[in-house]
Amino acid sequence: MKAIRIYEFGEPEVMKIVEVERPAPAADEILVKVYAASVNPADYIIRRGGNEGLKPLLKLPMGLGIDGAGIVEELGSEVTEFKKGDRVYGVPNYLDGSYTEYLAAKSTQFALMPHTINFNQAASLPACARMAWSGMVEKAKVQPGQRVLIHGAAGGIGNLALQFAKAYGAYVIGTASAHNADFLRELGADEVIDYNTQKFEEVVSDMDVVFNATPTTTVDEALRLRSVPVLKEGGIFVCTHGVWPSEEFKGLLARKKATVLMAGVDINHQHCFTEVAKLIDAGKVKAIVSKVYPWERAAEAHRDSETKHVRGKIVLQIRQED
Template sequence: MSEQTMRAVTIKEFGGPEVLAVERVARPEPLPTEVLVRVHAAGINPVDWKTRAGHGMAGLQTLPLTLGWDVSGVVEEVGFGVTTLAPGDEVCAMPWFPRPAGGYAEFVTAPSRQFARKPASLSHAEAAALPLAALTAWQALVDTAHVTGGQRVLIHAAAGGVGHLAVQIAKHLGAEVVATARGHRHTWLRELGADETIDYTSRRFEEATGAVDVVLDLVGAADGTDVRSVAVTRPGGLIVSVPSGVSDALAAAAGEADVRTSPLLVEPDAAALTAVAGLVDSGAVRVEVERSFGLEQAGEAHRLGETNRTRGKLVLEVAR
């Protein structure tokens, strides 16, 4: 086929997984300071299926749209002014977020300094599972909460994409980690570094653990998790609420209890991603890929992801 086109998963209207279709579209060209990356694998995140359904970041997108922000691949071409990367370099990134990046495709372009070197110990499928989830965890725990040794950190939805990486990053920072997840995930989470695990389906977490300094809430208002977290947060402690920010109910409850709150929306950050890659290559952090799919199976992957029962991440392998 022409080098001017490529395969990509596109949506022409918001809706269910059935709107995802593989088509041939124009191949992007790198502008000055940008690189063209041949994508080997693209990570799948909850924001993908939420956006596909008309929620998430849908208001910032224009149809037709190619979803996907997590990518791992090889630099194919560099634009004028690029000094940090060269053709042949293996890289991974979460480019452009929350603007469209078009990760479910054979090629992407983005500013070179949004890319980090792929961890040498990871396959492209594993590396594609890393950026958005790891950066969310890092920016929450390191940049926002400033977690230090000896603190107690409660992580909700600890077995998910962000959660399982947050457990390991918090442990690396010296924290005592309390993790909520279904019971059959507990052995695995303890292997990752969780000191205490709570099965939220059988016990209310606020009745099962003592006070904590930081809560990383990856659930939000579902079942009142955000507001209920105030009860276990020490005065002066912090709740970082990721899914939909700080609700009015959470702000009110936290204010009465002298608990701080913060929303978080992840940003591209090559320096932080490079730091995480170092932890991965040192063995301090590992990324879990439950299952990989081909581009044509993007709809099937979304259906599985929407069950919210996956362990770690799902990935599309662009070249299988």
């Protein structure tokens, strides 16, 4: 089979489509015939050599891609929740990669795809949906009538967090560029703040939840500190990056009896993806795909993603859908 592998860390051109051995599923795994995979910031971070937390775990050569969609080709002997031919979406085993014609992964990391969307749309969801669902639904436990502020609301995680909050009845305010204002309103945003011309802390207050979905960690600490005044007493700040905030930030939150929570920790993937599929099939959530690239153009897709101004997700199409 063919798969994208990197044999050195560096720019997008280090990604090569090569012939590799097709994996065989273990007893608790499924073999997925992959039709599409999405491009996430984690992919280019890993391609460059990783951050401080990832560097010790990365071993060359390696694959890329942290989510995808396809058809169940084989079942491990202990797998009972799927059958051959099922259309599924989910995440590969850690650091195995989804830019590949076939992947073997634990069955608990996949769920049946929504019936109302195609493989490209389904592949755009898992990695971001698990963060948005974990942070907004499981950690913040968003409730009808609550006021929610989402930083980076037009991105892959942010647009899903917005849609989940609206599906659960919240009043949602999103920050984005003016270019994305109408897009966010179409997804249900009650208000949109242009971060280039407005300071959110001057126009919002009494937020029950502040959800940080910005695609970069470089501005996180300043954004966190600016967010504290807009939280109501007892409010919740949700992080979506693996870097915990400073003691200064946590001290400011403590004075408001507010809480900081990390999305994506201890998540039940199969439950998350099953619930997201229900929301999509019910018409309450949309899969937002900004562009689809054939996987032969993965380098171009990565360069597009690295602009950090993608609306929704970029998808790599591995196979044409029948």
